[in-house]
Amino acid sequence: MEHEPGQPPVHNLSAAQGAAGAALRRKPQVSMADVAKLAGVSSQTVSRVSNGSPDVIESTRRQVIAAMNELGYRPNSAARALKRGSFRTIGVITFSLSSLGNMRTLEAIALNAARQDFAITLIPVTAPTQAGIQGAFTRMGELAVDAVIAIMEVHLLDAATVTLPPGVKVVVVDSDAGEQYSVVDTDQADGARKAVRHLLDLGHETVWHVAGPEESFAAERRAAAWRSTLTAAGKTVPPVLRGDWSADSGYAAGLRLADERDCTAVFAANDHMALGLLRAFREKGKSVPEDISLVGFDDVPEASSYAPPLTTVHQNFADVGNRCVDNVLQQIRTNTTEPGVILVPTELVIRASTAAPKAT
Amino acid sequence: MEHEPGQPPVHNLSAAQGAAGAALRRKPQVSMADVAKLAGVSSQTVSRVSNGSPDVIESTRRQVIAAMNELGYRPNSAARALKRGSFRTIGVITFSLSSLGNMRTLEAIALNAARQDFAITLIPVTAPTQAGIQGAFTRMGELAVDAVIAIMEVHLLDAATVTLPPGVKVVVVDSDAGEQYSVVDTDQADGARKAVRHLLDLGHETVWHVAGPEESFAAERRAAAWRSTLTAAGKTVPPVLRGDWSADSGYAAGLRLADERDCTAVFAANDHMALGLLRAFREKGKSVPEDISLVGFDDVPEASSYAPPLTTVHQNFADVGNRCVDNVLQQIRTNTTEPGVILVPTELVIRASTAAPKAT
């Protein structure tokens, strides 16, 4: 590889690079010492400039910066982390990314962390079992993270014996681990209550519920709130139907519900199942909202284009993500652990899938 | 807090450091030396055990492992990285996570990387501008990554002058940067061709197209393939309608399309827009597929629950993600850079939204 003196060795990627040793070995990195030599100062001064210390006179700083640019110096984050014992990195453990909520939450986490100059390391749980979770936390422990955010929609965290290096802070999303960890979550109960109350207020005798899978905390809490709201209003509580969040499972539930004579109002635990319900009702000749009113949960962007546009409970996933990061950074800053639950409010979005029951 | 684009990247960490400052310091970590002392061996032997070297006799290994467990030893990845010069980490730069495809791809990347013992560091692009991309790559350069996968749905990468430490490998998803980088992408053109051919084969005179936003590579390629397929078949090419991937934009396009007398077949560039089209047609009294046939793109899980179930082009996002990781690890292993394009095939899924045109 030819050295053009004065040319920075940092490549614009368009220039293909000649072979320079197997890549998993050392890259010929420019170190502080190189910069120091070129700038005619000590490496400590380079360090100071690099860290924005105020104790460097302007002219020196300029020289050092010039040298940095010329050599294309990049601080080596491994060495930095080794020296400082912190990594400015948050590990995110997630079950499945393919749910809208997790995705949105993750995006907010990434954005907010980046804003505060923290990096995100993503650790997927490979299998929805305790062993899978264990493995994820173990990998986390081996990685360079200062904190962990676990996006756990499932009932397994409590049982898992989680070992993390001392000092690593944890925030959990969507779980009941509030005794041990900080928990941030959508206010599922209140959202569900709003949905059920809306239907009741419309004049429906009672509200049926298509719940999410049993393992899910969110599903469990929505179902519990549905039940208690009904009970509090003195209504009968119909049997729960259970889906798995998918539109197909909603469709299956809808086929059964369409045959229930006295079913005039349904609360589906998420929008995708509601979509399936709509399809089932349509195929069974039940019209929404004339024959049956339907409320979903999530407010996916497409909900307003469903047939009919879906009344649903809006979740603020971005807020959940933001609070996770804020909370965990707070814990890091103060070096405290603060178990407890932060609830993010929901909002009922009324569209065209709900109406008063037909007069009988 | 603002960083001038021209300033050296080394400053970026300095600002936030004060903010998170104080408590980010050393955790009392258990080091190899501690383990070595307890096990009565040298730290080098601990290192060997830790790295699975075969040159350790079984009894010694057991002692060391026992000591590790007793002390709760975790190898310090920063020190490891410092020593080895590699991080076993892949950086993923992504625009927006809120599209199904990106998320699925990301999930596959994370899973596949984990399988090969690589960690994923997520870098969000904060703004869809060149500066935003620049910033993401800069942050990447400061982080400890061996390779970068960029999930770029947008036309900006080619223009961005990207600087990365030497030796960092790059793979790009959904872009035309094939000259410079390895590119992995769904075979958009073939997918679009399948969709259009399907409609033509059904007997439609021509096929209208609701395209995605202009900045999108995928949208551009789907539209181009639509046009060329039509032309190759000797059909007239109707004007393109343009949406922004959202159901609402599809709805808007659908309202206009419903008024076109001779429009009997539509190819929507994604499923969500197709959903919007369905709604518009329904409201305009056009029935699908009797009056108008419709094909989508993506095959979102809910597509089978649309009204009617949507004929669409299935994309294999997981495969895209897997190939990204395989390719980038291959580049790392062989220390080569291999520009070129890997195309992942699509599949036409025929459901109920397409039919032969009504006899006139």
Add this chain to the structure above:
DNA sequence: TTTGTTAGTGTTTGCGCAAACATGATTGGT
């Protein structure tokens, strides 16, 4: 004058790990 005091810079040191080399113990071939 002398003695701080400060601001700017340099020197030393060690973070935890693993490569390179060194050592000591065992085996095997002759």
Add this chain to the structure above:
DNA sequence: ACCAATCATGTTTGCGCAAACACTAACAAA
């Protein structure tokens, strides 16, 4: 018996950085 080869383990070293401290010059206060 000898030496050499092999194996298991120990010792030294330095990765790049920044904390701690040392030093110098300049200037103020006594």
